[in-house]
Amino acid sequence: MSTQIQRDESGNIQVPGTMTRRGFMVNAGILGLGAMALGPFLTACSREAATGTGATAAALRKGGTLTFAIDGTNGSLDPAAYTTLGDWLAVDTICSGLTTADFATNEIQPSLASGWTFSADGLQLTLQLREDVKFHDGTLLTSADVVRTFNRQLVDGDASLPTGASRPLRGATARNIKAVEAVDPHTVRLTLGVPDLVLPGRLSHISARILQAAQIDAVGAQLGTTLIGTGPYKLASLAAQQSITLEAFPDYFGGAPALDRLVFQQVADASTLTAGLMSAQVNASSFVSHSSAVSLKANKAVTVYDVPRRVNVFVMMNVTRPVLADLRVRKAINLAIDRSQICANAFAGFADEPKGYALGAVSVGYDPSLADLSSYDVSAAKALIAEAGATGAKVSLIAQNNNWYPRAAQILEENLKAIGLVPTIELLDAGSFSGRFFDVGAHDLALWERNGYVPDPDEQVGNLLSSTGSYGSKGSGVATLKDKADVLAQIDGYLRSACQTSDDAARRDLYTKAQRLYAEQIMALAMVCQTQNIVVSNGASRLGEASLASQRAQLAQAALTA
Amino acid sequence: MTSLVAAAAPRRGTTGWLSARWSARRVLRGPVAWLAWGTLVALSVLVLVGPLFVTADPQAQDSVALLPAGTAGHLLGTDDLGRDVLARVLAGGRPFLVVCAAATAASALIGTSLGLLAGFRGGWVDAVVMRAMDVLLAFPLVLVAILMVAVLGGGTGNMIVAITISQAPTFARLARNLTVGEVSRDYVRASRCLGHGSWHIALREVLPNVSGQVLVQTTSTLAVTAGLSSALSYLGLGQDASAPDWGYMVRAGQELIFSNPGLSLIPALLITAFAVAANFAGDDLRDATDLGRL
Numbered sequence: 001m002s003t004q005i006q007r008d009e010s011g012n013i014q015v016p017g018t019m020t021r022r023g024f025m026v027n028a029g030i031l032g033l034g035a036m037a038l039g040p041f042l043t044a045c046s047r048e049a050a051t052g053t054g055a056t057a058a059a060l061r062k063g064g065t066l067t068f069a070i071d072g073t074n075g076s077l078d079p080a081a082y083t084t085l086g087d088w089l090a091v092d093t094i095c096s097g098l099t100t101a102d103f104a105t106n107e108i109q110p111s112l113a114s115g116w117t118f119s120a121d122g123l124q125l126t127l128q129l130r131e132d133v134k135f136h137d138g139t140l141l142t143s144a145d146v147v148r149t150f151n152r153q154l155v156d157g158d159a160s161l162p163t164g165a166s167r168p169l170r171g172a173t174a175r176n177i178k179a180v181e182a183v184d185p186h187t188v189r190l191t192l193g194v195p196d197l198v199l200p201g202r203l204s205h206i207s208a209r210i211l212q213a214a215q216i217d218a219v220g221a222q223l224g225t226t227l228i229g230t231g232p233y234k235l236a237s238l239a240a241q242q243s244i245t246l247e248a249f250p251d252y253f254g255g256a257p258a259l260d261r262l263v264f265q266q267v268a269d270a271s272t273l274t275a276g277l278m279s280a281q282v283n284a285s286s287f288v289s290h291s292s293a294v295s296l297k298a299n300k301a302v303t304v305y306d307v308p309r310r311v312n313v314f315v316m317m318n319v320t321r322p323v324l325a326d327l328r329v330r331k332a333i334n335l336a337i338d339r340s341q342i343c344a345n346a347f348a349g350f351a352d353e354p355k356g357y358a359l360g361a362v363s364v365g366y367d368p369s370l371a372d373l374s375s376y377d378v379s380a381a382k383a384l385i386a387e388a389g390a391t392g393a394k395v396s397l398i399a400q401n402n403n404w405y406p407r408a409a410q411i412l413e414e415n416l417k418a419i420g421l422v423p424t425i426e427l428l429d430a431g432s433f434s435g436r437f438f439d440v441g442a443h444d445l446a447l448w449e450r451n452g453y454v455p456d457p458d459e460q461v462g463n464l465l466s467s468t469g470s471y472g473s474k475g476s477g478v479a480t481l482k483d484k485a486d487v488l489a490q491i492d493g494y495l496r497s498a499c500q501t502s503d504d505a506a507r508r509d510l511y512t513k514a515q516r517l518y519a520e521q522i523m524a525l526a527m528v529c530q531t532q533n534i535v536v537s538n539g540a541s542r543l544g545e546a547s548l549a550s551q552r553a554q555l556a557q558a559a560l561t562a
Numbered sequence: 563m564t565s566l567v568a569a570a571a572p573r574r575g576t577t578g579w580l581s582a583r584w585s586a587r588r589v590l591r592g593p594v595a596w597l598a599w600g601t602l603v604a605l606s607v608l609v610l611v612g613p614l615f616v617t618a619d620p621q622a623q624d625s626v627a628l629l630p631a632g633t634a635g636h637l638l639g640t641d642d643l644g645r646d647v648l649a650r651v652l653a654g655g656r657p658f659l660v661v662c663a664a665a666t667a668a669s670a671l672i673g674t675s676l677g678l679l680a681g682f683r684g685g686w687v688d689a690v691v692m693r694a695m696d697v698l699l700a701f702p703l704v705l706v707a708i709l710m711v712a713v714l715g716g717g718t719g720n721m722i723v724a725i726t727i728s729q730a731p732t733f734a735r736l737a738r739n740l741t742v743g744e745v746s747r748d749y750v751r752a753s754r755c756l757g758h759g760s761w762h763i764a765l766r767e768v769l770p771n772v773s774g775q776v777l778v779q780t781t782s783t784l785a786v787t788a789g790l791s792s793a794l795s796y797l798g799l800g801q802d803a804s805a806p807d808w809g810y811m812v813r814a815g816q817e818l819i820f821s822n823p824g825l826s827l828i829p830a831l832l833i834t835a836f837a838v839a840a841n842f843a844g845d846d847l848r849d850a851t852d853l854g855r856l
Contacts, residue, residue, distance in 0.1 A: 295821035
């Protein structure tokens with residue numbers, strides 16, 4: 001028996017049936033090149049297979065499973081504790097609110113409440129509940145469920161809240177609800193601190209979804225994993241970082257859904273999501289990146305919806321920083337922003353320049369006479385910087401490291417250089433960014449967006465411009481401007497008055513005054529554009545795309561195409 | 563019987579890195595070796611000299627974006643911010659090569675020095691140095707590098723530091739093991755008998771005899787640092803986002819992979835070519851030093 005060692009031409013030992021390192025590398029290289037060639041081929045195949053009648057023209061079919069791609073899921077669905085947008089879309093689908101909003105028309109409509117009336121002094125709102133509403137376990141909705149749901153977030157120290165719950169209902173209702181009481185089994189009364197005619201709209205917020213009192217008391221902080229609501233779909237299963245599976249609820253008060261199942265599937269990678277939509281592995285999503293929308297729009301099988309643009313993109317300026325404490329510098333930065341290029345290149349055209357400052361053309365209160373507040377004038381900006389003695393001053397800009405943010409930040413970097421500032425960009429993950437944004441000690445400029453969950457101007461202007469809100473106190477620090485206290489009080493007064501009238505023209509006038517005063521005297525908020533969340537479908541229809549564009553789920557009528 | 567003087571002679575004549583056997587003819591054996599070394603040289607020349615022949619500013623934006631390849635003045639077209647892709651590809655290779663080369667060299671220098679020290683001195687020095695290296699090796703290399711950049715911040719310098727810290731333990735372990743094997747050899751004992759000091763023996767006798775394998779490890783590490791450097795840039799932990807960098811260019815173009823695949827694929831292919839070529843070059847060096855033979 002021979003025991004002679006076999007060697008190749010380079011002297012490497014050869015063991016029968018095995019591969020040398022070099023051989024492995026060569027073969028792996030060939031395999032890799034083959035895979036690269038295969039990728040486009042498979043994509044092309046999937047496109048061909050999916051190409052055909054457009055989704056909007058196709059007939060709908062009953063039943064089936066619709067896969068909806070989301071940004072992520074933490075495996076907890078609780079209206080009192082925000083986790084991810086995807087989780088909140090599921091909450092929005094499982095639970096219903098007292099009211100609902102039509103995002104196409106801005107109208108607030110009845111939902112669990114069949115109607116409502118304000119008292120003469122505007123300090124009490126009485127809501128009548130529908131009597132035919134069932135929870136997913138078959139029990140009927142009563143006013144006790146509404147009281148327990150609201151008090152869970154409004155009253156301090158409720159034991160049913162998970163650790164770290166942000167209790168967003170307080171902010172969503174402007175911290176104005178002083179008491180909630182059940183008048184009778186189907187009537188609820190809310191007592192307010194100040195009159196607020198926007199409140200019925202605020203009650204359509206996700207954080208105001210109605211829960212079952214018995215479940216709150218039975219499971220407490222574990223409610224997020226066993227959520228029971230009155231929505232069109234009930235929770236079947238959920239797996240953190242993977243998916244949330246819902247099943248149709250046939251006794252839904254709005255009529256049985258057309259689908260059998262609705263799966264919210266986590267797809268974190270933009271190109272994977274694009275490929276999934278092209279091949280119909282994913283039927284719909286509102287998390288498509290703006291740049292991907294261009295290639296998706298070219299695919300005949302995919303529908304990219306034309307939806308209202310309600311998402312405000314802005315640069316928040318921290319007035320507590322020495323260089324930004326000077327109003328001239330802040331105004332110069334506002335003038336330096338090339339909004340046209342940002343809309344075209346960072347948002348691939350899915351954005352509008354802010355002609356009405358913080359209110360877009362689809363909003364109540366939109367006033368195009370405010371277009372001058374967001375004009376582009378590099379010469380004037382340079383002059384202001386020179387006048388303020390800020391030429392060569394260093395400023396940092398923080399932004400998120402996803403979707404359109406890096407592109408917009410790079411354009412802003414060039415814009416700031418053009419007026420004589422020395423900018424640096426810091427791209428952060430979403431969690432780090434949020435922490436830095438709401439800390440006046442941790443940023444100069446911050447590029448962010450505000451997505452209104454309620455189609456009311458107060459959701460944008462009221463939150464962004466108020467000196468007492470999170471943006472004013474923690475984001476820009478304008479609340480610290482002692483020499484502007486009277487101006488800030490005047491702005492806050494306009495904002496408050498705008499919530500105490502239902503006349504659209506009067507509201508527009510008040511918001512116009514507030515915004516012009518803010519831009520001319522404070523200018524801690526440079527509006528960049530109004531954009532939308534990109535809503536896309538393949539093989540699905542009736543998605544309530546206008547609401548999805550604001551990350552609200554109205555999927556009761558959703559169906560798959562035949 | 564071998565005389566002490568003869569035994570003390572360094573073995574550079576047989577396996578030392580200054581050996582005549584390290585001639586180009588011995589290293590460049592076969593088409594694969596030529597291709598590997600040629601690719602490394604070509605890529606280096608391309609990114610070092612190439613930008614001199616491209617007039618476009620790699621950072622100059624234009625509102626007219628995503629021009630196709632072949633457009634007048636833009637051989638490879640423009641990206642989504644209207645920047646010349648060719649200029650960015652050429653300029654983006656510089657930080658990539660700088661990080662790869664500097665991090666590899668620093669890893670080799672620091673790691674080998676520590677390994678040599680540990681192996682030569684032994685005892686508590688050996689224990690302390692190698693346990694420290696073991697701690698670093700216990701963590702995944704990419705994780706160590708990401709943690710370092712997260713702590714130190716982004717930028718080319720910090721990336722080099724982070725990658726060096728993640729790669730140095732590999733060199734330290736290799737150099738230490740080789741040194742332990744060498745110090746018991748006759749030529750080292752002979753050198754001691756001749757009265758040479760520890761520094762002389764370590765640097766003049768032992769180091770040349772372990773440097774062959776260290777050099778082979780260096781080329782392999784070059785491929786690893788290429789991957790790490792790209793990964794950190796891809797994750798946004800490298801340079802400023804607007805500065806051209808191959809790793810970040812792959813990420814930035816990813817969303818446009820279906821409409822403008824070149825934005826991602828060109829830098830991705832260049833990174834792949836560099837890493838594969840470095841691997842083959844290391845393989846070739848290993849053969850050239852006879853280290854693959856038993």
